[in-house]
Each structure stands twice: as C-alpha cells, then as structure tokens.
Amino acid sequence: MPLPTLAVTLSHGSFASLTAGTPLVCRPAVAAHRVEETLDGKIRITLKNEWVGGVNAVVMSPRDLVLRLLAQDLP
Secondary structure (H helix, E strand, C coil): CCCCCCCCCCCCCHHHHHHCCCCHHHCCCCCHHHEEECCCCCEEEECCCCCCCCCCEEEECHHHHHHHHHCCCCC
C-alpha cells in the first residue's frame, strides 16, 4: 500500500509568508521524499548523510516508526 501524499501548489513567495512565525512543532519529523514502503510492508527511511559503516537507510516496521515518532520530545 503506497503512503499517502499531499500535493499543494503555491504562487511565488507564498511559502515564505505561510511559514513565517510557524513554530517548529508543525514541521514533519521525517521528510516525506525519504520515506518509502518496502515490498514486505516495512518502512524504509533514506538518511540525508551516510553513517559510519556505509549505512544509508533505516528499515523498521510501521509500528516501530509510530512509536519512535511519538517518543520525540516536543519543544
């Protein structure tokens, strides 16, 4: 099952006005373009930078992902 996506079209410069004064709590915990579902139903998150040892992605169950996101400290 593919992950849901939301497409929004903004005019030039409107993104800055929409995000001005928006607290960081409204930002997503993980960039949507880095998240994908594997064939076996697990979630793969591609890392921005390669970790020591050559690790460039993290794979976990949907349940583990939700638990990790809920455990984040909010500002």
